[in-house]
Amino acid sequence: xxxxxxxxxxxxxxxxxxxxxxxxxxxxxxxxxxxxxxxxxxxxxxxxxxxxxxxxxxxxxxxxxxxxxxxxxxxxxxxxxxxxxxxxxxxxxxxxxxxxxxxxxxxxxxxxxxxxxxxxxxxxxxxxxxxxxxxxxxxxxxxxxxxxxxxxxxxxxxxxxxxxxxxxxxxxxxxxxxxxxxxxxxxxxxxxxxxxxxxxxxxxxxxxxxxxxxxxxxxxxxxxxxxxxxxxxxxxxxxxxxxxxxxxxxxxxxxxxxxxxxxxxxxxxxxxxxxxxxxxxxxxxxxxxxxxxxxxxxxxxxxxxxxxxxxxxxxxxxxxxxxxxxxxxxxxxxxxxxxxxxxxxxxxxxxxxxxxxxxxxxxxxxx
Amino acid sequence: xxxxxxxxxxxxxxxxxxxxxxxxxxxxxxxxxxxxxxxxxxxxxxxxxxxxxxxxxxxxxxxxxxxxxxxxxxxxxxxxxxxxxxxxxxxxxxxxxxxxxxxxxxxxxxxxxxxxxxxxxxxxxxxxxxxxxxxxxxxxxxxxxxxxxxxxxxxxxxxxxxxxxxxxxxxxxxxxxxxxxxxxxxxxxxxxxxxxxxxxxxxxxxxxxxxxxxxxxxxxxxxxxxxxxxxxxxxxxxxxxxxxxxxxxxxxxxxxxxxxxxxxxxxxxxxxxxxxxxxxxxxxxxxxxxxxxxxxxxxxxxxxxxxxxxxxxxxxxxxxxxxxxxxxxxxxxxxxxxxxxxxxxxxxxxxxxxxxxxxxxxxxxxxxxxxxxxxxxxxxxxxxxxxxxxxxxxxxxxxxxxxxxxxxxxxxxxx
Numbered sequence: 001x002x003x004x005x006x007x008x009x010x011x012x013x014x015x016x017x018x019x020x021x022x023x024x025x026x027x028x029x030x031x032x033x034x035x036x037x038x039x040x041x042x043x044x045x046x047x048x049x050x051x052x053x054x055x056x057x058x059x060x061x062x063x064x065x066x067x068x069x070x071x072x073x074x075x076x077x078x079x080x081x082x083x084x085x086x087x088x089x090x091x092x093x094x095x096x097x098x099x100x101x102x103x104x105x106x107x108x109x110x111x112x113x114x115x116x117x118x119x120x121x122x123x124x125x126x127x128x129x130x131x132x133x134x135x136x137x138x139x140x141x142x143x144x145x146x147x148x149x150x151x152x153x154x155x156x157x158x159x160x161x162x163x164x165x166x167x168x169x170x171x172x173x174x175x176x177x178x179x180x181x182x183x184x185x186x187x188x189x190x191x192x193x194x195x196x197x198x199x200x201x202x203x204x205x206x207x208x209x210x211x212x213x214x215x216x217x218x219x220x221x222x223x224x225x226x227x228x229x230x231x232x233x234x235x236x237x238x239x240x241x242x243x244x245x246x247x248x249x250x251x252x253x254x255x256x257x258x259x260x261x262x263x264x265x266x267x268x269x270x271x272x273x274x275x276x277x278x279x280x281x282x283x284x285x286x287x288x289x290x291x292x293x294x295x296x297x298x299x300x301x302x303x304x305x306x307x308x309x310x311x312x313x314x315x316x317x318x319x320x321x322x323x324x325x326x327x328x329x330x331x332x333x334x335x336x337x338x339x340x341x342x343x344x345x346x347x348x349x350x351x352x353x354x355x356x357x358x359x360x361x362x363x364x365x366x367x
Numbered sequence: 368x369x370x371x372x373x374x375x376x377x378x379x380x381x382x383x384x385x386x387x388x389x390x391x392x393x394x395x396x397x398x399x400x401x402x403x404x405x406x407x408x409x410x411x412x413x414x415x416x417x418x419x420x421x422x423x424x425x426x427x428x429x430x431x432x433x434x435x436x437x438x439x440x441x442x443x444x445x446x447x448x449x450x451x452x453x454x455x456x457x458x459x460x461x462x463x464x465x466x467x468x469x470x471x472x473x474x475x476x477x478x479x480x481x482x483x484x485x486x487x488x489x490x491x492x493x494x495x496x497x498x499x500x501x502x503x504x505x506x507x508x509x510x511x512x513x514x515x516x517x518x519x520x521x522x523x524x525x526x527x528x529x530x531x532x533x534x535x536x537x538x539x540x541x542x543x544x545x546x547x548x549x550x551x552x553x554x555x556x557x558x559x560x561x562x563x564x565x566x567x568x569x570x571x572x573x574x575x576x577x578x579x580x581x582x583x584x585x586x587x588x589x590x591x592x593x594x595x596x597x598x599x600x601x602x603x604x605x606x607x608x609x610x611x612x613x614x615x616x617x618x619x620x621x622x623x624x625x626x627x628x629x630x631x632x633x634x635x636x637x638x639x640x641x642x643x644x645x646x647x648x649x650x651x652x653x654x655x656x657x658x659x660x661x662x663x664x665x666x667x668x669x670x671x672x673x674x675x676x677x678x679x680x681x682x683x684x685x686x687x688x689x690x691x692x693x694x695x696x697x698x699x700x701x702x703x704x705x706x707x708x709x710x711x712x713x714x715x716x717x718x719x720x721x722x723x724x725x726x727x728x729x730x731x732x733x734x735x736x737x738x739x740x741x742x743x744x745x746x747x748x749x750x751x752x753x754x755x756x757x758x759x760x761x762x763x764x765x766x767x768x769x770x771x772x773x774x775x776x777x778x779x780x781x782x
Contacts, residue, residue: 033776056782063782 002041002208002217005097005106006200009124010117011054012141013110014047014061015189019197021045021060032060039201041208044100048093048124050075050085050116067096075115077150079157082119094127105207105217106136107200108167113143113151118158126165135168135221139196142174142259142329149336156333159326169224169319171231173258177325196258199233202315206273206303215271215303220317223301227268227319230326232259234316238280244312245285248272251314252293260325261318267297268321275305276312396492397482398471406499409484409492411435412444412459413502414468416478428470428478430457435504462486490540490601507601509537510544510568512577512612514595521584522620526557531578531595531612535568541599541608542567546578549593549612553619554582568599587621626726627660629653629696633720633738642746645676645709648718648738650691653701658727665691665704668719672712672743679705696724710743717741 008017024039025031037043048067049055051074055066069089075082086093108125110117121138128136140162143151162170178192207217224231234257236250250256251272252263263270270293274281281304294300297318397407406415411434418429433441446459457468463486472479491505510533517528531548535541544566550556561579568575578595591614598609632651640646650667654660667689669675675689681704682689691704708718718738726732751759 032780033773052782058782059780062779064779066782068782 002104002204003102004039004041004043004204005100005103006043006045007097007106007108007124008045008047008061009108009110009120010049010114011051011111012114013108013117013121014049014054014058014066016109016139016141016193016196016200017045017047018058018061019190019193020200023194023197023201025060040205043204044103046097046100048116048120050082067093069093069116075119077113077115077154079115079119079154082115083123085116086120086123090123090127093124094131097128098131103132103134105134105220106132107139108136109139109141109196111141111143112155112158112162113147114154118154122158122161122165122167125162125167129166135217135224136166137224138162138165138167138170139200140170140172141192141196142172142176144175145329145332149339152329152333152336153340156330156337163229167229168221169231170229171233171258171317172323172326173232174260174325177254177260178258195235199235199258199315202235202273202275202313203233203317205275205305206271206315209305215273215301219271219301219303222299223269223271223317223319225269225319226298227321228323229319230323231317231319232257232261234258234263234314234318236314238276238312238314240280240311242312243285244274244276244280244282244314245289247312247314248274248286248289248293248316251316252318256316257318259323261320261323263316263318263320264293264296266320266322266324267293268319269299269301270294270297270319271301271303271317273303273305273315274312275307275315276310277308278306280312281306396484396489397494398479399494400477400479401494402477404498406495406502407482407492408435408495408502408505409466409482410487410490411505412466412487413441413495413499414466414480414482415498416480417498419473419475419478421475425453426473426475428455428473428480430455430468430480431499432457432459432466432468433499433502435499435502437504437506439504441499441502490542504538505540506538507606508535508539508541508568508570508599508608510534510541510597510599510608510610511536511574512595512597512610513574514549514592514612514615516592516615516617519616520618520620523584523587523622525584525619526581527554527584527617528560528579528581529592529615530576532574533564533568533577533597533610534574535570535572538570539601540567540569542601544568544577544597544599547596547598548578548580549595550582551590551593553584553586553588553590554592555585557581557583584617584619587619589616589618591616624728625658626656626728626730626732627658627696627698627724628655628726629660629663629722629724629732629734630655631665631720631722631734631736633718633736635718635738635741637741638739639742639744640710641744642710642713642749644746645707646741647705647707650704650706650720651701652696652704652722654696654699657698659698659700660696660724660726660732661694662731663691663693663696663722663724666721667691667706668721669708670716670718672710672714673708673716674711676707676709678707679703682706713743713745713749715740715742 006017008014024037026035045061045065047055047058047061047065050069052068055068069085108121110121112118125136125138143155173196206215207220234251236247236256238247254260272290290300290302401416403416403419406413413433413435415431417431420427432444432446434444435441444459446457449456454470459466465485467483469481470478471481495502513532515530521527531546546564559580564577594614595612596609600607630653634649636647678689681691689706717740720736722734724732
């Protein structure tokens with residue numbers, strides 16, 4: 001059984017972590033009161049945040065698994081402040097992690113755009129990589145593009161720093177891409193979080209299950225080592241009547257992926273895990289679809305988990321050689337950086353205005 | 368007897384005449400027919416026509432005079448007989464007493480005689496059929512006197528009517544009866560209502576109303592009225608007699624001293640309650656008089672199967688019992704107190720309230736009253752108590768365990 005560490009950093013990372021915990025309990029609102037977490041592996045979860053209120057909002061993550069970085073009430077999306085804060089508190093964070101024991105793999109979940117998550121997760125992964133020899137993967141959530149210039153520039157710098165941190169792979173999830181979940185903002189966020197949580201749990205199961213056709217952590221490492229260091233996860237679920245090849249295809253389609261990508265053109269390596277009743281898992285269909293994918297991207301690992309009576313589900317992990325969507329993001333980020341620089345220039349002019357006002361310092365009006 | 372009515376009228380006339388003449392003169396008493404074997408009684412003397420016989424061709428009259436004795440026997444008296452013009456005269460003489468029977472006419476069946484007496488006050492005389500054996504001894508009179516009152520419990524100033532009755536149970540006529548009503552100290556004579564009582568009561572008379580008068584109670588207390596006294600006489604024995612009545616008892620309430628009187632009432636707000644419910648009693652105390660009462664103490668006696676819960680501010684708990692104490696209850700003062708009890712057991716109950724107070728004269732008055740019966744029925748959930756303990760303990764333990772688990776689990780997820 002694998003020992004897995006999942007760390008959620010910042011508000012976004014905390015909420016996805018809480019959603020993972022909730023799904024592990026069974027997904028119900030009150031499941032935690034009567035159910036045990038059904039992680040396929042030995043999983044430790046840790047939520048880290050500088051905002052105490054964000055930690056208090058968590059409902060399915062035990063209090064002992066929440067680390068509050070003290071003396072702060074959030075970073076206000078200021079990554080410089082966040083990075084300094086991590087340096088100040090990293091001993092406490094790392095001590096807490098080390099107390100959890102040894103792990104076979106770690107996932108660090110965070111947003112690329114916010115304060116705590118985007119500024120803490122790259123140095124945290126760097127520290128973990130320096131201290132431990134297990135692979136550490138980042139699950140990074142990209143912002144809605146219209147959320148603002150600071151978030152865009154934060155994402156740009158965060159992704160770059162994350163790539164430089166020594167992480168074993170960055171799994172991208174894009175809020176912009178996933179916003180078609182619909183509903184109000186709360187429902188949309190909950191839906192996105194749940195979607196990511198389901199994929200993570202399925203991935204853990206794929207890495208740590210006795211399967212008819214085996215994939216394991218080694219396969220995952222190999223897949224994640226491919227490409228440009230970025231990856232995404234696809235997921236699809238059939239209804240029993242849907243041919244398995246269609247389900248596989250759906251998991252690789254934009255509707256099934258967490259990040260917009262043309263996997264057949266941009267993909268580098270892949271791992272496809274199929275789960276369900278054996279009657280739904282037609283080997284010919286599976287093989288033909290896998291072959292189709294491998295003919296485009298190269299190697300594809302596949303695993304099959306037999307669950308009697310269960311409708312077919314497919315999880316696909318794909319590393320990307322290139323990603324046009326990321327290019328688009330960086331284009332917008334550069335614009336955002338320029339925009340912020342312009343703002344700063346305007347602020348300098350305001351300072352001149354302040355110098356104008358200072359001309360009457362020490363004078364009083366005469367009447 | 369054929370001529371009885373005539374004889375009685377005649378005798379009455381003779382008696383009246385004799386009475387007016389006096390005892391020393393010779394009285395002509397009777398001159399009517401007396402048949403053979405019959406006779407005539409004067410006081411305790413009996414003149415019997417013993418025989419009418421034929422003697423030497425003529426009818427001859429034989430008369431015997433007897434002295435009647437108290438024991439019913441009689442003694443034949445010695446008489447002298449003289450004959451003049453073929454008419455006989457019989458005479459008895461002893462001292463001043465003289466009885467003379469003169470034959471006036473004689474037939475074979477009867478005779479008409481002229482009877483005269485001297486030295487005798489005639490109390491009783493009558494013709495008697497059947498001779499001396501049917502004569503009745505005339506004895507002494509004896510009056511029974513009764514005194515009756517129309518009420519025996521009165522207050523000062525009340526009028527009491529007193530009735531005196533008399534009855535002659537002797538075997539002699541009571542004559543010249545005089546009644547002394549016998550006024551009792553403590554009573555004031557008010558008026559005579561009936562005073563025309565008879566002065567003579569015959570033998571075997573029934574109770575006869577003799578005297579009615581009214582008296583007024585003047586003093587308090589229980590009195591035995593002085594007896595009435597009747598004095599009477601009988602000329603047969605020339606003696607005076609007297610009889611006294613009974614002494615009826617009359618209680619005259621002493622003049623009331625003004626005291627305080629506390630009225631006590633207890634009412635319950637329910638007549639039927641369920642076990643475990645409460646019932647509230649209102650104790651109403653009122654001074655009905657103008658005299659203040661003092662040292663008032665009210666003790667509600669809590670039934671054994673009830674528990675005292677609360678009471679109005681005047682209710683104190685002394686020795687674990689509710690007690691109400693007031694120093695003074697002014698004239699006409701009234702006050703309500705409440706106590707609330709809880710029903711512990713089913714059944715019927717009543718609240719007894721005891722009241723003691725000084726009624727203003729130093730005397731402690733006591734009063735006790737009941738609220739009336741009220742019913743305690745089975746409580747709404749009493750049937751649950753009939754189940755064994757584990758029926759309750761098990762689910763409670765489960766609930767507690769679940770609650771404990773939820774609390775512990777919730778705290779695991781709280782920060």
